[in-house]
Amino acid sequence: MTPASTLAHILLVDDDEDFLYQHRIQLEHAGYRVTTATSRAEAEALADEAAPDLAILDLMMEQHDDGFVLSHHLRKKMPGLPVILVTAVTAETGISFTPTSGAERAWVGADAFLAKPIRFEQLRREVERLLQGRHKGQGARG
């Protein structure tokens, strides 16, 4: 089956070079167009032009809350943009930064939270689900 989201454009942001490269390869192989950024600043700079259909953001980049803030900003700029936030229990603190309360989730505006290490199949299912939901809401994309 060819998903409705073929050639959909994904913005992938993470400061881990390997995570970025691996997921770019796999997402491209699965039929998506991928733009990557390694920091919140870089992602915000290229977001307008890239006009992604979906964003996958790592929670922790230079600052502990970069992913949260980036998600919040992207959603303000592009309402309805599906956001997947990837979180890891941080090595430095041993604390998971997944937002727990409804208010926190609403502020961050992410549609899905995945904990690292993530299985690609799981990521792909989330991507497909969110893109399909979006297309139903907005009409198919050319």
Add this chain to the structure above:
Amino acid sequence: MDTLKVLVVDDETGMRLAVARVLNTYTARPDETDEHAVGFSVETAESGEAALEMMAASVPDILLLDMKLPGMSGLDVLREIRERRHETLTVMITAYATLETAIEATKRGAHDFLPKPFTPEDLRVAIRRVVRHLAVQREARRLAEEKRQVRFQFISVLGHELKAPLAAVEGYLQILKDGSAGSDPAVVARVIDRALVRTEGMRKLIVDLLNMTRIESGQKRRELASADLRDAASAAIETVSAAAAARGITIRLEAPERAPIVADRGELDIILNNLVSNAVKYNRDQGRVAVTIDRTDTCWRLSVADTGIGLAPGDAQRLFQDFVRIKNEQTRTIPGTGLGLSIVKKLALLYGGDVSVEGEPGAGSTFTVTLKG
């Protein structure tokens, strides 16, 4: 202010009342300051049996125990306390302290003696000694707990640091297995290269870890012999020369002809390799590294200056802690274990020296190690 519970066991009513009156109004300052001042709340018992009954409900911090009691003797009470493993500090009150009874009481866990008759001041002095002992004991316990926590934290961070490269390598193997790398040889080559880079990083982490364990456990014997810092520096420079040349970085060594020191050569190599390889890793292309060895009155001073990314003011102290790496756009792609500088510091301390760093963002850093010898 903390309050310590005192139980006075004496069959003489007058004695019990007198002790209670003195201690209820006494504030002990074990270190002459108000910060650790303690007050006392006093309870009394007229016999050993009554005291043990009270202790079954609540154990006092300090027990003032008369040696000669009707019924159970003071020594009997001591034995019983020991069997019950009550944690209390006992001061024996003795009218006739013979050497034998004193030895016997000490064997059974008495902490101190207060000979009868005693003045209120004698009592306060004895109590103050006990309070000081309790403070030291508490501090020792706190330090032991802190050490346990630090160790726990270290192991937890280490687990994550070992998992990260493993996850990356697994990811790459997965890509090769499921064919998503496609048939582009450049992609396949990069996948394999990155997997190798991450296994190499993991190997370095394990080497650093073993070095660190060796330093901290003190188990492996250090081989102290006459060594030369200039030789060690030259060897470290030689080790990184290819990597430096590839990026147009020049390294200069300024040192006296001979820089003799009694040291474990392996440890000198670890210090110098870490500093010199950092100076190249965190440098800019076409940058410079200056390794300088000179002497103060008591120490060798070893400094490694680079023209690289430098560091922010707040980072200088953190840099020498375990697993601390400064996270920013410039360091993102530079591999490192986060243990190198903490190992350098531990080694410098072993040589009665220390390590420090000066630098500014973008204007390079200078690391200076002192080594006694």
